[in-house]
Amino acid sequence: MFQRLRLLPQFKTVSGADQIILGGTITPDDVTVELGAGTEGAFSTTFVVHQFHKRMMISKEIRLEFVARNRIWRFSLLITPDDAWYGPPPGSWCASISLQEPSPPTWLDARLVLPDAQDSPLPQLRLKSKQMMEAPRKDVPATQVVVAMDDNPAFASLQYSGSSYVSADETLKFRLEAKLRKPDPTVL
Template sequence: MIINKQPLPDDPAPSDSPPSYETVNADLAHAKFQNEKQLEPVNVFPWRRHSSATSSPNPTPISKSPTSSATKGNGKETSFWFPFKASKPTREVQATVLGLIRDLVKEQSQNPAASLAILESCAEACSGYDLTLSSILQEKSIEGHTPMYWAIVKRPPDGEEHGKSVPDLLTALISHATPLSPNTIADIRHACLLTSDQLLFQRLRMSPEFSPLSGTDEMLLGATIPPDAITVENVAGDEGAFTANFEVAYFQKRMLISKHVELDFIARARMWRLEFLIAESSKRRDAPRQGSWCISLSLLENSPPTWIDSRLLVPEPTLTSSDTLLSAESSPPPISPSLMDRLRSRPAKPKPTISIRLQSPQQLVAPLPGRTKSRHTKDFCSAIIVSLDDSMMGSSLQYT
């Protein structure tokens, strides 16, 4: 909380008192969120990036308004948002920064530019006291959670905002907090799960700051390949049923080189992971054969246990116009008609849809905190694992 007071005669601090949240320049326009059909990743501002760029364009930086800083006395620029003199101890500066951030998250200001100006001023003040705003933002200083957790919990889901993008406050908090620690990422994921905000979770998942690619996948996909797309729809009239649609880029190449593809999503108040992997050696009798391609379905952290009976459907991939053109250009013209030419001229018969059942023999449970996998017992199972070798149609995924 910022309190206005009269300056002391010898006070070196600026004579203008910091404005309250309500008195920020009224001419600042409210940020409008774009209504887009496709999900866009949460991008940090260009001056805060610590990871490789994504394929989508970076948001335009919002400059400080003229009221956020001024030149006083000796010509030094002083931020109006931070009311401390240089003589204040570091712990008091840190306490004030925490208080300002708490107020920002609690009030959820409708003026994004004002929130950005406050965070920028906090970052400048921290740099002068050997503090880092990134570490302060990742402290669980607000009722046992990070500011990003509360920014997610307090905001309406994307679906209730007519497809609007992520609010600038959350984007700014993540921008100043990067690089994110594993504990911070887990706290953000937990907030998305509690609010069942699948759309926001997918935006975050497509951000390299939140879900960085492995070095191998980064080399394979680069910056021009769109990320994996996941959409979830609840089945009307059934409280537990849902459908999830996955579009995976370079599936076979990633399986052959990276040897796994992980797809995380939120559905029915649970966080799920559908994973394609290559089986390793195991001493269990029911384990898949080493080297075989497998499908795994499991629950992730903080998800309640459940029974599940599902099917994975893989339709025949469709060729794009560029793929068709490339195929036509790469094939040399035939010298004379042959049997192969006549076979090629026939209309191709569509391949049947691959159908693989994923059913849990026991209740599916999520791993305990601090563990990546839960234990398999007679009453609970940690994951449903099916080998593609067990299905005649499923095994064709390795070659199609």
């Protein structure tokens, strides 16, 4: 239902820049959430992002929102801005995840996976919270996890045209596999 609402004009999360880039007919990004079994709040989210390179090079951020485990999440692929006070150096291609209001706090232990039949094991990028994640409230910004894609060569390749992970029609497909638990510091 959350994803269907995002298709209505008044609830679209596509930025103004992306609307201009993609023209009048915007194919919405596809976000599919599957809940896992167990007591650790497991879920996986599959993302299909259209016009990936064009949007990254011009907008510098692709925001994707979804609901999982009674929380509203914002996942972003972004290029770190010059005035960023957080995370990797300016110009770095990154993945970021945060909670949105009115989500309750939680830990996050997750990984991004690039599905590709040629690679075994599948390329992965770890996203883990160093503290309890919280949604923004009043003047306090949301706690977010930001990871540079350079931490894994497969993810680093996404910044170049011709990456084997981006289809000929500029579509990027990837998956977020998450558990709402305190991350084990000994696991990379």
